[in-house]
Amino acid sequence: MALLPEEVRRIALLARFELKEEEIAPFTDKLSTILDMVEQMSNVDTSHVSPLSHPLDIHQRLREDVVTVFNSRELFQSIAPDVLAGLYLVPQVIE
Amino acid sequence: MVEWEVVIGLEVHTQLATKTKLFEGAPTAYGAEPNTQAGLLTLAMPGTLPVLNREAVKMAVKFGLGVGAKINATSVFERKNYFYPDLPKGYQISQFYTPVVAEGYLDVILDEGEVKRIGITRAHLEEDAGKSLHEDFHGMTGIDLNRAGIPLLEIVSEPDLRSAKEAVAYLKTLHSLVRYLGISDGNMQEGSFRCDANVSVRPKGSDVLGTRAEIKNVNSFRFVEKAINYEIQRQIALIEEGGTVIQETRLYDSDRDETRSMRGKEGANDYRYFPDPDLLPVVFDDSFVEEVRKTLPELPAKKRERFKEQYGLADYDAAVLSTSRDLADYFEEVVRVSAASPKLCANWVMVELGAVLNKTNTDITQPPVSASALGILIQRVQDNTVSGKIAKTVFEAMVAGEGEADDIIAKRGLRQVTDSAAIERWVEEVLKANPAQVEEYRSGKERVFGFLVGQVMKASKGQANPQQLNEVLLKKLTQ
Known part of the structure; x- marks a missing residue:
């Protein structure tokens, strides 16, 4: 399955990868090769197989609703690039 | 002139009243100092793993039982992928293909006393996002992650609603229900009960759905009604002028009472849902559901x-x-x-x-x-x-x-006087003081009776027993 360069640009954007223009073509080829390999699996009849959401055949264990995590803001914010009045500061996200 | 039919479906996000977050034992109390209730998992520190809150699952099941829904014995958590700083992981843990609750209904009483059954497509568990504060932080955005990870139940209705009024009646019924069930405080000011409305119009009699617009950011019953009504009029006017409605997200601005397109976001949404490998499938046995059923209050x-x-x-x-x-x-x-x-x-x-x-x-x-x-x-x-x-x-x-x-x-000495001697004394005083009115009454003007009752009541400082007063007064006047 051959990807188009626009699709690769879009995948890069969604994944927040910054690709240089000259990287688009090689990535398009390599990703297409991976998809070709995956596509071989489409030949297998899976109509009797229900989708697998997890390879382990066990169930989720549930946690009691009890507070076990206490305030460590000072510690956590000591490695943050920028904080103010208890808030983490990030580059402006509103348009 | 075409007659239009309105089609509305609602998505309600209600915060569940658990003590801790959906996947981490951090507290959920409202109004805490910023970022004091956000632990390592909420901050997406490497090596952390989500562990599901039993109480949140119980609450979701409780809701399902409250709306006569099917409870899916196996449900799976998926990742909804998007980058926004209010969710540091880069994805929201949600449920897409297999929600906890499917196919329920809510009976809503409309104005005329008519009962309308509104289908509930599904209800699923997911985590809330943090808050972005866009005030001026030297050109930066401030992030408070206390809300991030609080359990939400997203309740999706069928497009069964036909007017803004019906939508509000449904919301009020749903609001009352989640509070009855004790699964949410339903506080709309604090954002515990939030609503998005999918609105479209079609010519009456058509069974094809029109293109819908999704209205976000409505946080009161009154605004839901106004926002939907605005949107209906906008779409009808647009179509009648020869335009077409485009599928988009619109924000309601309560100051100007209008909805506005959030352009720029279109096409950017591609959530690439896939099962979260950090979480195993959730499987309940019947006894879990039965245990929850026992806690259901009278609805x-x-x-x-x-x-x-x-x-x-x-x-x-x-x-x-x-x-x-x-x-x-x-x-x-x-x-x-x-x-x-x-x-x-x-x-x-x-x-x-x-x-x-x-x-x-x-x-x-x-x-x-x-x-x-x-x-x-x-x-x-x-x-x-x-x-x-x-x-x-x-x-x-x-x-x-x-x-x-x-x-x-x-x-205050307000005890009612039932002593008939005392009442008779007041009545006699009043009759003596108002001979003209007594004469009028006796000559047939019966409406003077009310005036005399008032006078006696006043004389008793409002304390005479009204029945006795009436009886005594009538007796004296007709003597």
Whole structure:
């Protein structure tokens, strides 16, 4: 399955990868090769197989609703690039 | 002229009233200092793993049972991928293909008393996002992650609603239900109950759905109604002018009472859902569901019917008094303590207490007068200690914090006089002082009677028993 360069640009954007223009073509080829390999699996009849959401055949264990995590803001914010009045500061996200 | 039909489906996000977050043991209390309730998992530190909160799952199942839904014995958590700083992981853990709750319904009472069944497509668990603060932080955005990870139940209705009014009736019913179930405080100001509306129009009689717009950011019942009505008019006007509605997200601006397109976001959404490999499938056995079923309270519709049957209340009174569990419990306690007629109690709760709650902008969870105190006051009306009118004065004093009904009655000397000798004395005084009116009455002008009753009542400082007063006055006048 051959990807188009626009699709690769879009995948890069969604994944927040910054690709240089000259990287688009090689990535398009390599990703297409991976998809070709995956596509071989489409030949297998899976109509009797229900989708697998997890390879382990066990169930989720549930946690009691009890507070076990206490305030460590000072510690956590000591490695943050920028904080103010208890808030983490990030580059402006509103348009 | 084409007649248009409106089609509305609602998505409600309700915060579940758990003590801790959906996947981490950090507290969920509202109003804490920024980022003091965000642990390593919420901050997406490497090496952390989500562990599902049992209580949140129970609440979701409880909701499902409350709307007669199918509970999926196996459900899976998926990742909804997007980058935004209010969710540091880069994805929201949600449910897409297999929600906990599927195919339920809610019976909604419309204005005319008609009951309409609204389908509930699904309800699923997911985590809330943090808050972005766009005030001026030197050109930066401030992030508070206390809300990130709080469990949400997203409740999706079928496109069964046909007007803004119906949408609001559905929302109010749903709001009442989640509070009855005790799964959410439903506080809309604090964002515990938020609504997105999918609105489209089509020519009446068509069975093809029109293109819908999704309205976000509506946080009160009143605004939901206004936003939907605006959107309906916008779409009809657009189509009638030859335009086409485009599928998009629109924000409601309550200051200008309009919806506005959030352009720029279109096409950017590609959530690439896939099962979260950090979480195993959730599987309940029947006993888990049965255990939750045992905790179900009496639900609003059932309570309403019981109030009509057990207390002989009218439709309207039964509906009002069963809107919230707190109000219903309050009413039942008043009836129990007063041992008076339920109709009388209903009036006191709805009219007198209701007026005070309205005036002070409080609700029944913080009543100015306790149910048992009001019950005792109504008992004093029932046993003729005070008249209904004087009881209102006593009630005002109780609201003002002057004490219990009996203290106020004693302190202010408001006890109703049933001593017939005393009443006769007041009547005679009044007759002597108003000979002209007495003459008028005796010559056939019977409406003077009301005036004389008022005078006697005044002479008794409102304390004469009204029935006795009437009887004595009539007797004296016709002698």
